[in-house]
Amino acid sequence: MLKVGVIGCGHWGPNLIRNFTQLRRSDVVLVADLDEARLKHMKGLYPTIETTKDYRDIIADPEIDIVTIATPVHTHYKLASEALFAQKHVFVEKPITASAKEAKALIVLSEKHQRKLMVGHTFVYTTAVRKMKEIIDSGELGKVYYINSQRLNLGLFQQDINVLWDLAPHDISIVLYLLDQEPQTVSAVGASHINPSVEDVAVLTMKFSDSLLAFIQTSWLDPDKIRKMTVVGSKKMMVYDDVQPTEKIRIYDKGVEGPKLYDTYTEFHYSYKYGDIIIPKIEGTEPLRTELNHFIDCILSNKEPVSNGRSGLYVVKILEAAQKSLDKGNNQVPIAEDHGL
Ligand SMILES: NC(=O)c1ccc[n+]([C@@H]2O[C@H](COP(=O)([O-])OP(=O)(O)OC[C@H]3O[C@@H](n4cnc5c(N)ncnc54)[C@H](O)[C@@H]3O)[C@@H](O)[C@H]2O)c1
Structure with missing residues (x-):
């Protein structure tokens, strides 16, 4: 014991x-x-x-x-x-x-x-996030193009940290866990509406290698509680809605392809695919x-x-870079690869 x-x-x-x-x-x-x-x-x-x-x-x-x-x-x-x-x-x-x-x-x-x-990093212990990782790693979605995450609600206002430091650690830790890589650069934009020195809305962008992007939107000023993450891949797309009591993940067999070869503009047609929507079964244990x-x-x-000390460090490095970007008006801030341990 x-x-x-x-x-x-x-x-x-x-x-x-x-x-x-x-x-x-x-x-x-x-x-x-x-x-x-x-x-x-x-x-x-x-x-x-x-x-x-x-x-x-x-x-x-x-x-x-x-x-x-x-x-x-x-x-x-x-x-x-x-x-x-x-x-x-x-x-x-x-x-x-x-x-x-x-x-x-x-x-x-x-x-x-x-x-x-x-x-x-509680969310990496949820059955839904673990299932998402399994699906991405299996290659079912194809090459991941981007992840879009929203964590919005009304309050709780913190006095000592802004909305990014409060809410984004969850999304950053999920994204790093799913992709198993660190971003190369980070940028962020935000604003303070209630307490002038504490940002209450902010959007963070992480750029990874090979055109892979992740966007994280956070707010303490939204009327609805939204906890939604979309993963767009070359073959399929996946939506994780943590607010849903049971059907938290949906896999959409949707996609878009440009024509292989074309000579004139009139021959240029995208083809859109609208297939089935699958809802995987997920056990509901407390993360x-x-x-x-x-x-x-x-x-x-x-x-x-x-979620050891190193994964804690990776998240804080991204938050620090995002803060630098916020302070400088949305600059791209590189993530140093050297962890200096
Ligand atoms: N994993 C999650 O999903 C999750 C959810 C919410 C909060 N958190 C984290 O939990 C931590 C606490 O958040 P909270 O919302 O409970 O904050 P809170 O302000 O509600 O509670 C913090 C408590 O710590 C006490 N405290 C402060 N300094 C102390 C000290 N030196 N000795 C003893 N007690 C002390 C305060 O009196 C207060 O009761 C934060 O790091 C927050 O990010 C994690």
């Missing part, structure tokens, strides 16, 4: 506490938060769990194997590095850190202390449960997590 300490029980932390508590191989023993009311609330839900206002009680507890961090992004590096120094396995929520430099330092620390470091079970597997059998 692995003993877990959770730092941060605001909006997301309670989901981690619930899942770690329900898993048979882990038990939450101590929860820390600066907010007394949140601790009281958690104690009401889980009377056996101890609570503290000082996260250092978790780091210093020799009984605790896993430190889980669900606090605002700017605190992740400090808390995670102290936990790794104390020989704990660390699960840190997305994005892993506020900078690539911090993410690299955490990777180095986890390797030095031989402790697992995992980031909460967070799969994610935390995977973390425990990795600790017990000394494996690397799918």
Whole structure:
């Protein structure tokens, strides 16, 4: 039984506490938060769990194997590095850190202390995203031309990070997982409407090799909750709608082809293909449960997590480049290939 300490029980932390508590191989023993009311609330839900206002009680507890961090992004590096120094396995929520430099330092620390470091890229543990990867890898869609992702809703407004840092980590981690490659350049455009110093709408473009593109649109100002990703390939197209309760993926046997040879403009005809729409069957398990079970597997059998420190770093590198582009008015910003570890 692995003993877990959770730092941060605001909006997301309670989901981690619930899942770690329900898993048979882990038990939450101590929860820390600066907010007394949140601790009281958690104690009401889980009377056996101890609570503290000082996260250092978790780091210093020799009984605790896993430190889980669900606090605002700017605190992740400090808390995670102290936990790794104390020989704990660390699960840190997305994005892993506020900078690539911090993410690299955490990777180095986890390797030095031989402790697992995992980031909460929850969507790569969903059955739908796993199914999409299977379909892309099988070649059913043909050559992938582009991915278009939308993550839009009304709120929750964050004070310390903009909408890209808040919402895009999910889409970036899905795109990197599906394509298994990093972009060459990134550009972003956005605007602030409510809080003048925090962008609340933004669009990010990632350019990969061989004309492959990915677009990510994020907003805290949209009337509808939209979680939609379209993958357009040379043979077929696939739409993933996470808001749908059951039929999350549709594969469209649609496409367009230009004529092989033509001499005059009148001979130039595109041919459009409208075929069947397939809805693959997908099991409905809670992704967070799969994610935390995977973390425990990795600790017990000394494996690397799918969303390890490096995948956290790749996402943060893209966010940093996107921020640079936003600040400079939509410039193309190259992604450095050297991870400098
Ligand atoms: N994986 C997902 O799908 C997902 C979903 C939502 C949020 N998140 C991530 O979870 C993290 C937390 O987000 P949230 O929405 O719960 O934020 P939140 O602001 O609702 O909660 C953060 C909590 O951390 C506490 N806190 C801050 N500093 C602390 C410290 N030094 N010691 C102890 N407690 C401290 C705050 O008092 C607060 O209760 C973020 O990194 C966010 O990106 C992930």
